[in-house]
Amino acid sequence: MRRTLFEGLTRSPLTEPPPSADDTALAELAAKVDGAARRRLGRSLSIREVDAGSCNGCELEIHALNNAFYDLERFGLRFVASPRHADVLMVTGPVTKNMREALRRTYNATPDPKWVVAVGDCAFDGGIFAESYAVVGGVSSVVPVDLHIRGCPPRPLDLLKGLLALLEWQSGGGPGRGATNKPFQFLS
């Protein structure tokens, strides 16, 4: 274990991006998210993930945000275990009828101000499952959505870009929680 830990101290980090000429997008993004998050929330934005019927594909890519390459926490964004600790609900899936009530309750348990990010094509409008008897069809038909991040599933980089878009929108005075205007849509 000592060897592995020591190596971790001496090796250059994997975290994207080491400023390379061909892959600067994430570097810019990193700087932007960092600045916006600090302005708005003083380096803290807590996210509660809710699977409302996804196939688990979106969860895998949301998980990837925590790995050494994307390292979400360096921006002050982190996942929390309870909606009561959360500023943002990140919701996946077409919202099954069996999860509708649980999603509502999770939303109600999240203190204001709060924002909802709907992740994936299913969360947008039910996607490929929209016609089913068991599906409500889209997160916005159950709770107000501030941002859609499309994709099946969206790549981790798209998720990062989406969170940036939310932060910028909020910094520009966009209303939080129960927004009456149309949700911002981020198309990757």
Add this chain to the structure above:
Amino acid sequence: MAALADIIAQARRVDGHRPVPRAVVTPGAWRAVAGELAAGHATLLGLWGDTGAVHMAVMGEAGRDINVVSIECPGGNFPSVGALHPPAIRLERTIQSLYGLEPIGAADTRPWLDLGFWDVQHPLSAHPQQPGEQSAYAFLPVQGEGLHRIPVGPVHAGIIEPGHFRFTANGETVVRLEQRLGYVHKGIESLMAGATIEKAAQLAGRTSGDSTVAYALAFAHAVEAALNIAVPPRAQYLRALMAELERLANHFGDIGAICNDASFTLMHAHCGILRERILRAADACFGHRLMMDRIVPGGVARDIATDGGMRVQGALSEIRWRLPRLIELYDNTASLQDRTVKTGVVSAELVRQFGAGGYVGRASGRAFDARKAHAYAPYDRLEFEVPILTAGDVNARVWVRIREVEQSLALVDQILARLPDGAIVVPVTAPAGMSEGLGLAEGFRGDVLAWLRLDGLRVVRCHLRDPSWFQWPLLEAAIENNIVADFPLCNKSFNCSYSGHDL
């Protein structure tokens, strides 16, 4: 096996069911098959509903001969298999909830997957109805002094799928866990009915996102069996490459996550890096990190990128360099071993009875692997071993994954070295009329079964059986007499699918 073969030999054989036979049996013969399952002479591979009928896939003792037996249900009922053979219980409750067909003699008649939120009762029956008043779900009773209950979910603390766990504990010790699942039921079987093969393949690939390759492969196998389609060799090898990359990515994710649930985050961080390397290689090869929609009936939708092999080898060489160190780290960290060794033990007998596949089965001595037992191409031409352990604890389930990682690395080498030239897909054409097919594919979690009936190129009925059906109930057994705090560890070592199970 003779008895089962006799029963089936006397039954009415259905034409056009491939590659294994399907026979329609009498209620008496149906009960006799259930008796063979209960006696341990055969393994239940699947049990699913149809309009006015129920089908059961059984596998002989050698783990090879598969038969599908069907019973017609003119009276809306059928003799319960679960009454004799417990692994069938949840499957029968599902048939009752979705199709309204009643298993006669079943001890547990509570609904399954139907949590009382649908606008329709028995949605897949010939005549769906408005739901009536549903009484509150009755969890199994527990009696004794000093017991308390801990309800968990459906929304869990991590970034994971939803489900409900009802723990009964005596102090710190779990005396009973009861699962209630169905929260992510999307109605996939109803969406399959009437869908084109293309649409149905997409649905199959979104039944359990972590196994999208395995599901697409099982579905393709079923279609190709039904329609007698021969897949080009290059496509077979590319499919196997995708399947092994999926297995590698998921096993690294699991090994890290299990250690993380024992608060050993170092392993988690390092395994996460290797997982990401594989996903990036997959993306470079096939244009999608999870390789969704890349396997299609008839072949594959996309050839490997020209530098794909090189990208995969790049990821593999990093893994080969790092893996021995990680294994050593896992094996030599006493505090971690203290959590995983002898925790969440599943007996060999339970694993055999339930026909549990994947690392859950193989950590408790069950050798079944669809890549070996039903050696579909190209696995019939590749060299690999199926690692078997017998301890049945969390540690054994970690080690099976580690050994499978090593096997998959060797398989990827062979696949890349032998990748044939030629076409990657053939057109899918169908004669007029009905055809039926059954397909198996070995996912990282175990064997995925796909069964379907086609009318020309339309799906009439398609059933997908996740390996988790026969693993979830064993988790209830594994946690008994363990402490509540070890549940996340046990649960992650199983890593059952919610979406694949809930359909």
